[in-house]
Amino acid sequence: xxxDLGGWVIATVVAxxxxxxxxxxxxxxxxxxxxxxxxxxxxxxxxxxxxLALDLVYLAVVTALMMTIEMAIMAVFMIxxxxxxxxxxxxxxxxxxxxxxxxxxxxxxxxxxxxWTVDWPTRDVSRPADSTRQLGEAxxxxxxxxxxxxxxxxxxxxxxxxxxxxxxxxxxxFGADLAAEHPDDPVPGGLPR
Amino acid sequence: MxxxxxxDVWGLAPAVLVIMVGGLALGLxxxxxxxxxxxxxAGRAVVEPLLAGARGLVEQRRTxxxxxxxxxxxxxxAVPTLALLSLAVVPVGGRTLWSTSADLVWFNAMEAxxxxxxxxxxxxxxxxxxxxxxxxxxxxGLAYELPLMFALITAGLAAGSLRTTDVVAAQEGLWFVVxxxxxxxxxxxxAAAFAFWGPFAAPAAADIAGGVTSELSGVDRLLVDxxxxxxxxxxxxMAVALFLGGDxxxxxxxxxWFLLKTLAVVTALVWAGRRVPVLRPDRTVEVGWMVLVPLTLxxxxxxxxxxxxxxxx
Amino acid sequence: MTAELVLQVVLTxxxxxxxxxxxxxLSQQTIVMVMMGLExxxxxVLLAGGAAWYFLAPDLPDAQMLxxxxxxxxxxxxxxxxxxxxxxxxxxxxxxxxxxxxxxx
Numbered sequence: 001x002x003x004d005l006g007g008w009v010i011a012t013v014v015a016x017x018x019x020x021x022x023x024x025x026x027x028x029x030x031x032x033x034x035x036x037x038x039x040x041x042x043x044x045x046x047x048x049x050x051x052l053a054l055d056l057v058y059l060a061v062v063t064a065l066m067m068t069i070e071m072a073i074m075a076v077f078m079i080x081x082x083x084x085x086x087x088x089x090x091x092x093x094x095x096x097x098x099x100x101x102x103x104x105x106x107x108x109x110x111x112x113x114x115x116w117t118v119d120w121p122t123r124d125v126s127r128p129a130d131s132t133r134q135l136g137e138a139x140x141x142x143x144x145x146x147x148x149x150x151x152x153x154x155x156x157x158x159x160x161x162x163x164x165x166x167x168x169x170x171x172x173x174f175g176a177d178l179a180a181e182h183p184d185d186p187v188p189g190g191l192p193r
Numbered sequence: 194m195x196x197x198x199x200x201d202v203w204g205l206a207p208a209v210l211v212i213m214v215g216g217l218a219l220g221l222x223x224x225x226x227x228x229x230x231x232x233x234x235a236g237r238a239v240v241e242p243l244l245a246g247a248r249g250l251v252e253q254r255r256t257x258x259x260x261x262x263x264x265x266x267x268x269x270x271a272v273p274t275l276a277l278l279s280l281a282v283v284p285v286g287g288r289t290l291w292s293t294s295a296d297l298v299w300f301n302a303m304e305a306x307x308x309x310x311x312x313x314x315x316x317x318x319x320x321x322x323x324x325x326x327x328x329x330x331x332x333x334g335l336a337y338e339l340p341l342m343f344a345l346i347t348a349g350l351a352a353g354s355l356r357t358t359d360v361v362a363a364q365e366g367l368w369f370v371v372x373x374x375x376x377x378x379x380x381x382x383x384a385a386a387f388a389f390w391g392p393f394a395a396p397a398a399a400d401i402a403g404g405v406t407s408e409l410s411g412v413d414r415l416l417v418d419x420x421x422x423x424x425x426x427x428x429x430x431m432a433v434a435l436f437l438g439g440d441x442x443x444x445x446x447x448x449x450w451f452l453l454k455t456l457a458v459v460t461a462l463v464w465a466g467r468r469v470p471v472l473r474p475d476r477t478v479e480v481g482w483m484v485l486v487p488l489t490l491x492x493x494x495x496x497x498x499x500x501x502x503x504x505x506x
Numbered sequence: 507m508t509a510e511l512v513l514q515v516v517l518t519x520x521x522x523x524x525x526x527x528x529x530x531x532l533s534q535q536t537i538v539m540v541m542m543g544l545e546x547x548x549x550x551v552l553l554a555g556g557a558a559w560y561f562l563a564p565d566l567p568d569a570q571m572l573x574x575x576x577x578x579x580x581x582x583x584x585x586x587x588x589x590x591x592x593x594x595x596x597x598x599x600x601x602x603x604x605x606x607x608x609x610x611x
Contacts, residue, residue, distance in 0.1 A: 010512055013512070013515075014515060017515070017519035017553075018519070020523060020549070021522040024522075024523055024527065024546050024549070025526055027526075028526070028530045028533070028543075036539075036542065040542050043523070043546065043549055047523075047549055047553050047556075050516065050519075050553060050556065050557075051553075051573075054556050054560040055560060055564075056556050056559065056570065056573070059552075059556065059573050059577075062577065063552060070581070070584050073584075073588070074538070077538055078538055081537075081591060081595065081601040082536060082538065093534065093539070093602070094533045095535055100528075100529045100530075100532035101533070103532055104525045104526060104528040104529030104530075104532070105525060105529075107524060108522055108524070108525030111517075111521035112518055115518055116518075120510050120561070120562065121562065122508075122509045122562065125563070125564060125565045128564065128565065131559075134567045135567055135571070135574070137567070138567030138568075142567070143567065143568075146574075150574070150575065153578065153582060154578065154581070154582065157581075157582045157586060158585070160586065161586060161588070161589040164586075165588070165593065
């Protein structure tokens with residue numbers, strides 16, 4: 001079966017693919033943590049570009065949206081926790097680099113061998129007119145259970161994340177006998193209390 | 194079904210050019226209205242932004258000690274680029290520059306990419322006030338992002354489509370602003386917040402010497418200021434498309450109606466926004482999560498019930 | 507060009523992302539950098555899922571659901587990773603996994 005992607009589209013897909021891997025390598029090469037974070041974002045945006053070319057508009061745009069916000073937050077944590085955020089004093093913080101490189105290269109080699117030897121079952125099947133509608137109908141219909149599990153998982157994550165990240169409980173806010181009229185919060189917030 | 198896009202009608206290059214020129218004109222309109230409201234003189238309001246822009250083009254750049262030049266330049270260039278890209282899905286005369294099955298999410302993603310761009314503008318110069326401004330923008334982003342998403346999706350919900358041309362078509366009988374006033378107000382306020390303008394200008398406020406804009410000069414400052422103005426204009430145009438019936442209106446041709454409504458939204462936004470003091474991000478975050486998220490969710494629920502009753506059909 | 511060849515090229519790129527991400531996740535010492543490695547692995551999964559949908563089964567939504575699940579896994583990983591980092595730092599003022607090796611079960 002011949003692909004219905006045009007020559008230019010295939011060239012773009014290949015270029016974006018190379019860019020995504022190159023940006024991925026840059027994440028672990030550059031000294032500046034800000035640059036590492038935004039190299040990872042570039043990798044995500046390149047993959048989003050490929051998804052766009054593959055007619056998955058919604059997934060591509062959602063990837064770009066989610067990953068940008070995630071990386072912006074990530075940058076804050078990088079600056080907060082890393083010793084050398086701007087990379088002005090180059091240092092390497094790795095352990096077992098050789099073993100890791102062997103495992104990484106081994107995984108790549110194994111996957112590649114599989115990819116190029118498997119007889120892929122490309123069939124002539126009807127393409128949906130609107131991939132977004134296909135996904136939406138699956139989420140709210142045949143695959144609703146997946147979405148329910150995802151929802152519960154995300155809710156559990158919100159609670160668990162808050163519990164882990166916060167160090168203050170109600171005794172810090174309202175005093176040992178919980179008798180304080182107003183909570184004692186370090187940040188006043190915007191609502192009356 | 195996907196409608197014809199501007200690219201199909203005019204060809205790629207002319208359509209992109211028209212959108213770019215339109216976006217720049219929209220930015221100029223926003224800047225002019227802003228000047229007129231602030232100074233009270235309508236006469237010089239159009240000329241002054243042009244003069245400031247020309248000055249930015251010829252002004253020499255100043256720099257700081259050990260800046261991250263690459264990321265800084267990327268951030269500055271990204272702000273106006275994203276503003277123009279978000280205009281690509283605003284429908285004028287029933288057509289957008291490019292039509293996807295997820296236009297609303299596209300608009301939202303361009304605004305989300307602004308998080309990265311503004312933070313980079315703050316990070317680049319290696320200066321404390323600029324970086325503080327960048328952090329403030331992220332804090333503010335956490336406050337406005339979810340209500341803005343819910344406001345966008347409410348319009349999509351009523352139209353049964355994420356395509357902006359479908360949303361406009363669904364408003365033939367009744368403008369969406371009538372049944373979703375909360376979403377409309379939240380969307381316009383969110384627009385001011387992501388352009389960090391007016392009451393939401395804390396990332397560029399005077400108490401941190403201009404924040405993210407404090408170390409910008411020459412072309413960089415021009416790009417960032419231009420991007421903010423175009424973003425505000427693009428958001429106003431989007432608000433017209435999503436909530437005010439797009440280019441529907443009697444007697445006059447559609448695009449003219451669209452222009453008039455956009456102008457009205459810009460004027461109302463600037464007029465109201467310039468009368469509110471700058472809000473602190475630590476206050477807006479709590480209001481955003483405790484008040485606006487539940488409000489916009491209730492708004493979406495109300496619209497969903499109307500959809501089920503066939504109100505928009 | 508046949509569809510199979512393009513599919514194989516895109517999948518190879520995805521394998522490259524997974525390999526690089528695996529290397530990063532195993533070799534980096536700080537928690538935040540380990541998370542970036544894991545994100546890169548999931549980035550490869552996104553790409554492979556998208557390619558599988560387009561070339562193998564565009565008539566079924568399953569591959570799209572896989573991409574959605576991968577996106578959610580990323581969000582969960584990120585949120586929990588940051589929460590753990592903050593908890594760690596509060597308790598011990600550390601951000602390196604080597605200093606927390608006494609937590610192994």
